[in-house]
Amino acid sequence: MKKKIILASNNAGKIKEYQNAFKTLNVEILSLKDIGLNIDVEETAIDFKGNALLKAKTIYNKVKIPVLADDSGIVVKALPNYLGVKSKRFSTSGKDLDNNYLLLEMLKDKSDRSAQFVCVICLYMSDDDIRFFEGITTGKILEEFKGDAGFGYDPLFLVDGSNKTYGEMTLDEKQIFSHRGKAIEKMVKYGRFD
């Protein structure tokens, strides 16, 4: 029987990536929807680690089985006061398309378009067994959309060392290059999933 882990997220894009990454492992990733929990944890911490812990702990307290939470976002060098932990709520609507158009608008006159995606996973096995794993991927923000796969800022983010945006990658390719894929790899190496 596969072990069950709850992914403390309502983000369909993230859920797909975790389910893909764990497909060959002895673990079943269940989303909040899968277990009938309708909760949106408010992300009030000042950094990725704090928010990942907040989400994992809140859900663990409800389900009392292992939880993993992912807090992630994009950090754009020319916009130091925006995005980061607030990436989801960048535009007023918070919708992916509006966020992307606002990013293009705010970078219009900037010559430095470098950026990095950060992911911090909190693996909450129990109240005294909590671990964090971080992944970072550098790249740059294009001047137009390329690719329609993925979610969030994927079509604008050209990955360093690749000629593709996240939006042009399959789930397997994104897993190799992405901030999330790197954090997941560290977590899997930590070895609680055999």
Ligand code: IMP
């Ligand atoms: P949170 O982790 O729920 O706070 O939200 C993360 C936000 O960062 C998402 O809503 C996206 O806007 C952005 N984001 C995080 N990871 C990715 C990714 O892999 N691709 C594109 N956007 C991402």
